[in-house]
Amino acid sequence: MNTLNAETVIPKYAFEEDVAIGNKMFKIVKSSHSVRYHKADMLVPHRKDYYFYVFVKQGNSRHWIDMTLYTLRPDTFYFSVPHQIHLKEEAKPFTGSAINFTEEFLAMEENGFLKQLPIIQNRHNGHELNLNSDDVVFIEDLVDKIHTEYNAKQNWQNSMLVAYMHVLLIYLSRLYTEQFTDGEQAPEKLLLKRYLARIEDDYKEIHDVAAYADMLNITAGHLSEVVKKQSGKTAMEHIHERLEWEAKRLLFHTDHSIKEIAFELGFEDASYFNRFFKRLAEQTPADYRKSTRHLYH
Structure with a gap:
């Protein structure tokens, strides 16, 4: 088998287009109690050159982001920015939605507002957001709308997706600010x-x-x-x-x-x-x- 040593360059994974949809900047995938992973990724430190968001309904797989170990929890939102290091420890059935999008997708929004949001900048190198029951209802409904739009293949699709993501990213940024800023010096x-x-x-x-x-x-x-x-x-x-x-x-x-x-x-x-x-x-x-x-x- 191949083994990594100190001189090995950590691989960087590019955004993978869903050929059936044909969108080169954005992708959303729903999973229902299935295992979604590439065997080559397991236990291999790697980076992603895109933003990777996951809304977990059910699941308890374990993975590392940078030097922090996470165990997936139901009704929790996970996020990462380009170049954070990922390491999947194990793969278990997962129910939820994964959203991938590129820097180019964010650039579609006028005046660069989205790129300035806390959840995008991620100054605290966070990865996990706790959700209350109201958060779960709001995010699940919005993610369902995003998934429907993504698969509809109608005119101005990316513009509509940006509009939905605008709302989602602002909402997540509010949670991010509460959980990673307020009281962090306790x-x-x-x-x-x-x-x-x-x-x-x-x-x-x-x-x-x-x-x-x-x-x-x-x-x-x-x-x-x-x-x-x-x-x-x-x-x-x-x-x-x-x-x-x-x-x-x-x-x-x-x-x-x-x-x-x-x-x-x-x-x-x-x-x-x-x-x-x-x-x-x-x-x-x-x-x-x-x-x-x-x-x-």
């Missing part, structure tokens, strides 16, 4: 971000919550309480999750032995690493490597 949110950043820096060497708490100059109990409240996961789960997914990446992308991977991730005992991995992934490292390479290659 101590609890800053603490969660600092904790996750510390894990990212030190997860190979440090597997203990108390050690991270010492680095942050707080007690382990306070750290655990805040992390659980803000993320829904325990502080230890974040450490284990990072180790598990890094192990999966190494098992898939490299030909390192299980022992070498265990030591690289800070496990002094390869047998303990095997038990750790099996408890989280429900299969041994060797079985995971075999099954994923067989599935995607």
